[in-house]
Amino acid sequence: MATSLLSSSLCIHKEVCSQIHLYTFGGLLGKSNVSLKETSFLGTSLSNHLKSEFTPTIPKNKAQCNQRKISASIVSGQTMSTTPTITHATTPGKKTLRTGSVIITGASSGLGLASAKALAETGKWHVIMACRDFLKAERAAKSAGIAKENYTIMHLDLSSLESVKQFVDNFRRSGRPLDALVCNAAVYQPTAKEPTFTADGFELSVGTNHLGHFLLSRLLLDDLKQSDYPSKRLIIVGSITGNTNTLAGNVPPKAGLGDLRGFSGGLNGLNSSAMIDGGKFDGAKAYKDSKVCNMLTMQEFHRRFHEDTGITFASLYPGCIATTGLFREHIPLFRILFPPFQKYITKGFVSEEESGKRLAQVVSDPSLTKSGVYWSWNKDSASFENQLSQEASDVEKARKMWEISERLVGLA
Numbered sequence: 459m460a461t462s463l464l465s466s467s468l469c470i471h472k473e474v475c476s477q478i479h480l481y482t483f484g485g486l487l488g489k490s491n492v493s494l495k496e497t498s499f500l501g502t503s504l505s506n507h508l509k510s511e512f513t514p515t516i517p518k519n520k521a522q523c524n525q526r527k528i529s530a531s532i533v534s535g536q537t538m539s540t541t542p543t544i545t546h547a548t549t550p551g552k553k554t555l556r557t558g559s560v561i562i563t564g565a566s567s568g569l570g571l572a573s574a575k576a577l578a579e580t581g582k583w584h585v586i587m588a589c590r591d592f593l594k595a596e597r598a599a600k601s602a603g604i605a606k607e608n609y610t611i612m613h614l615d616l617s618s619l620e621s622v623k624q625f626v627d628n629f630r631r632s633g634r635p636l637d638a639l640v641c642n643a644a645v646y647q648p649t650a651k652e653p654t655f656t657a658d659g660f661e662l663s664v665g666t667n668h669l670g671h672f673l674l675s676r677l678l679l680d681d682l683k684q685s686d687y688p689s690k691r692l693i694i695v696g697s698i699t700g701n702t703n704t705l706a707g708n709v710p711p712k713a714g715l716g717d718l719r720g721f722s723g724g725l726n727g728l729n730s731s732a733m734i735d736g737g738k739f740d741g742a743k744a745y746k747d748s749k750v751c752n753m754l755t756m757q758e759f760h761r762r763f764h765e766d767t768g769i770t771f772a773s774l775y776p777g778c779i780a781t782t783g784l785f786r787e788h789i790p791l792f793r794i795l796f797p798p799f800q801k802y803i804t805k806g807f808v809s810e811e812e813s814g815k816r817l818a819q820v821v822s823d824p825s826l827t828k829s830g831v832y833w834s835w836n837k838d839s840a841s842f843e844n845q846l847s848q849e850a851s852d853v854e855k856a857r858k859m860w861e862i863s864e865r866l867v868g869l870a
């Protein structure tokens with residue numbers, strides 16, 4: 459009945475239907491010859507080549523050595539990961555790790571909050587919730603039932619490079635180690651007619667989702683390097699919508715960075731376009747482009763730093779979490795119809811709780827230590843290494859995008 463109700467609504471509200479179609483999965487109802495690798499509801503089989511690459515770090519100094527004596531523990535590798543079950547800290551008969559310290563950006567709602575809760579509940583992690591709205595984050599943590607001693611809220615506004623630097627200073631002053639960093643926060647402006655800009659004058663979606671995170675992760679790389687945690691990780695949340703090798707990624711406007719001419723010009727909408735490819739502003743495309751940058755950044759990090767640092771760099775598509783605040787700027791009817799559309803028609807819907815477990819798995823599961831991977835989950839909630847689109851895995855474009863990003867955030 460829900461389905462038939464929804465179908466008739468969709469016929470009546472063509473505009474909304476096309477908007478739902480546009481965001482992600484509408485195209486699945488039609489025909490296409492693109493390869494289907496990403497969505498959990500498509501039943502993609504579990505890749506069997508996941509293997510543990512657990513490599514303990516060698517203590518560099520006496521302090522680390524002493525800390526090791528206290529916290530030394532062995533994380534056993536598994537060959538395959540299935541359901542995103544979060545292991546609890548106290549396994550009888552085994553030594554426990556020291557509490558890990560993870561920063562999650564945008565932990566005040568949706569995926570960020572759900573993963574903060576999933577990690578905190580294991581008792582193995584202290585979560586630094588890096589949020590722009592302190593009160594909202596506090597209320598969210600309380601209502602999610604995260605125990606006070608398991609989280610700290612620190613201010614971070616990714617749409618300001620100054621705020622990113624201030625956050626890094628504050629974090630260092632806290633004296634906590636950094637064992638995992640999750641770049642999760644994002645804005646999505648599908649209905650915006652005109653671009654808006656960050657404090658530094660970059661188009662807001664790319665400025666926040668990519669450039670803010672780029673500076674944050676570059677600055678915190680040294681802190682991650684110094685961690686003595688057995689598996690230190692830098693996770694950048696990706697999306698199906700940026701991957702044009704999927705049906706959802708083929709729904710217009712498609713992601714496309716072009717020759718990066720707008721990006722190179724600073725995305726300021728004055729002497730350069732606000733769009734990376736130099737084209738006319740489109741809020742939905744700007745979001746998808748930012749996700750391509752996120753996935754390219756993860757791979758470039760892997761190429762540049764994995765071997766020397768042992769840090770695991772990874773990205774993921776957590777599934778379609780149709781209920782989150784990401785869609786807050788969409789028209790009201792879209793927000794009403796999108797969740798049932800995903801639940802009953804495409805069957806691509808993933809609850810916030812489930813998506814939080816998936817992200818927590820990428821942060822802490824001993825079997826997901828492989829670096830340079832873009833994780834997805836099949837219909838049985840089993841993780842597998844997914845393929846990125848040609849553009850989202852273009853080595854030359856990643857290098858160019860990295861170099862321009864360095865210049866824009868003042869690192870070069």
Ligand SMILES: NC(=O)c1ccc[n+]([C@@H]2O[C@H](COP(=O)([O-])OP(=O)(O)OC[C@H]3O[C@@H](n4cnc5c(N)ncnc54)[C@H](OP(=O)(O)O)[C@@H]3O)[C@@H](O)[C@H]2O)c1
Pocket residue numbers: 563564565566567568569570588589590591594614615616617618641642643644645666695696697698775776777778779780781782783784785
């Ligand atoms: N929802 C999906 O179906 C889906 C699918 C694939 C990937 N993703 C990805 O999942 C991630 C989380 O999205 P979500 O769905 O959980 O959306 P969400 O509920 O809207 O969460 C986004 C978070 O980002 C924060 N944020 C936005 N601008 C910020 C800024 N300038 N500085 C600091 N934090 C900022 C928000 O803070 P406030 O609470 O203060 O607004 C919020 O906590 C994103 O990377 C998104 O691309 C989502």
